[in-house]
Amino acid sequence: MTDTKPSPASDVDPALLEILVCPLTKAPLRYDRAAGELIxxxxxxxxxxxxxxxxxxxxxxxxxxx
Structure with missing residues (x-):
């Protein structure tokens, strides 16, 4: 068994990303993998x-x- 550690940016469930919206505007978010942020x-x-x-x-x- 290998011990692989996913990067923090790759940990986010793609299904979760599809349903999340901005809590202030309710607008869709875009994923910035390099920064590890939702924009x-x-x-x-x-x-x-x-x-x-x-x-x-x-x-x-x-x-x-x-």
Whole structure:
């Protein structure tokens, strides 16, 4: 048996990504695999993904630049 550790970005269940929306705008989110974040273009926020779990709290989101 091999011990493989998936990267944090690849931990997110694709089915979960299909149903999540921005909690502020209810708009769809896009997945930024490189940053490990879910992006709300409508709210201009990036929600972090920690240990494969999207943190959908506006207070935890990072504002997007420009």
């Amino acid at each position: 709300s273009d409508a709210a201009r926020l990036a929600y972090p993904i920690r240990d494969g779990i999207p943190i959908m709290l506006p207070d935890e989101a990072r504002p997007l630049d420009g």
